[in-house]
Amino acid sequence: MIAQSWVNVPNLVTLARLVMAPFIVAAILNGAHVLAASLFALAAFTDFLDGQLARVWRATTPVGQYLDPIADKVLLNSVFVALGIHGSISIWYLALVLGRDLAILVASAIAMRVSKYDDYTPSVWGKISTMLQVLTAVVLMGGNALPFPHFHEAARSIVIASGVATAWSAVHYTWRGVSFFLRR
Numbered sequence: 001m002i003a004q005s006w007v008n009v010p011n012l013v014t015l016a017r018l019v020m021a022p023f024i025v026a027a028i029l030n031g032a033h034v035l036a037a038s039l040f041a042l043a044a045f046t047d048f049l050d051g052q053l054a055r056v057w058r059a060t061t062p063v064g065q066y067l068d069p070i071a072d073k074v075l076l077n078s079v080f081v082a083l084g085i086h087g088s089i090s091i092w093y094l095a096l097v098l099g100r101d102l103a104i105l106v107a108s109a110i111a112m113r114v115s116k117y118d119d120y121t122p123s124v125w126g127k128i129s130t131m132l133q134v135l136t137a138v139v140l141m142g143g144n145a146l147p148f149p150h151f152h153e154a155a156r157s158i159v160i161a162s163g164v165a166t167a168w169s170a171v172h173y174t175w176r177g178v179s180f181f182l183r184r
Contacts, residue, residue, distance in 0.1 A: 004080075005061070006062075006063035006064070008057075008059045008061065008064075009057070009059065010051070010053040010057070010059050010060075011050070011064045013046050013049050015071070016046055017043045017071040018070070018071040018074055021078045021134065022078070023039055024039045024075070024082070025063060026181055027039060028079065028081055028086055028144075029086065033144035036141055036145070037144070040075075040137060044138070047071075050064070072130065073101055076097070076134065078128070079137050080094050080133075081094065084138055088144055096167060097166055099170075103174075104173055111177060115184075117181075123172055125169040125172045125173075128169070129165040135158055136155070136161065139151065140159075
């Protein structure tokens with residue numbers, strides 16, 4: 001059965017997203033902003049596509065469940081770091097996104113080590129913050145590719161909304177983890 005093997009089409013689509021990240025970063029850093037935005041749009045589409053294929057083909061695997069969020073974080077975080085180096089993003093936003101993801105990673109590793117905690121599914125707030133982070137990346141890369149004056153105004157509002165959602169998701173994940181340990 002295809003779902004028992006980790007090598008299936010949905011997982012290969014996820015791997016493609018992971019492989020695309022360094023090419024998007026290189027395009028940003030080399031000033032090839034149209035290419036960067038185009039590759040990012042394709043990578044973002046693979047995030048939708050792998051999940052749909054896995055559900056329709058009943059091809060979900062444990063590897064895919066771990067690989068998908070890793071690919072998402074590698075893609076978004078590397079793009080944000082490249083945008084930060086390029087000077088397209090505020091350092092506070094970059095620190096917030098990277099700090100939250102690092103905190104979640106460390107907390108999850110500790111929880112795996114010292115407990116039976118196994119609910120690593122993204123919360124609704126995590127999904128909202130990820131959606132706003134993707135929108136932030138699209139608007140910032142779009143503003144670099146097509147330098148219209150209103151992109152920067154829109155980007156500022158979207159960065160703030162994304163920052164608030166990211167901070168709130170960090171609070172929510174912390175509450176969720178602490179609640180588990182308090183119930184024990």
